[in-house]
Amino acid sequence: MDIQDQRDLQLLNEVEQNAAVTQRSLAKKLGVALGLTNLYLKRLARKGHIKITTIPRNRIKYLLTPRGMTEKTRLTYLYLQYSLSYYRDMRQRLKVVLTGLARAGAKRIAICGTGELAELAYISLREMDLTLVGFVDGDQGTFLSYPLWPIEALPNWEFDAVLIADLEEAKKIQARLIHAGVPREKITTL
Secondary structure (H helix, E strand, O other), X not given: OOHHHHHHHHHHHHHHHOOOOOHHHHHHHHOOOHHHHHHHHHHHHHOOOXXXXXXXXXXXXXXXXXXXXXXXXXXXXXXXXXXHHHHHHHHHHHHHHXXXXXXXXXXXXXXXXXXXXXXXXXXXXXXXXXEEEEEEOOOOOEEOOEEXXXXXHHHHOOOOEEEEOOOOOHHHHHHHHHHHOOOHHHEEEO
């Protein structure tokens, strides 16, 4: 599923939920410019997926057409396939990384991150003979019923490795860990 399919699915979902949705709110949800949102909506209308009607006070209403509903179903199916494939790939990647840590003698692992990848890392870790020391992140609170600790607390812990469970910010997090005093050789990324 490419980025355009993801945007189309998001637009079709938004139009289905709220026919009077504004282009400005759609642009904000998509994270794109207002003019680009207008082009996306016109493209969906040209394909027959939505109908654009004007209502009083220069307001626009978007209606999902039967063809649009069919396209939304198709895109939802593709999204589910993509998500399951991504999940399986990440689980396999985590298994390889954690197996490598275990073979190197690591037993006590700290996980840095609080997203879906951190959750998958936790599940994978529990399936192996490894112990979770805790979760570190910039946020306060809890994650999976564990307290969250700041990265700066990590050097005071007894751990064999830190797994960075964030693909997008891995380099930035690694720099923060090193700056906090975590030895580079104890830091693992995916």
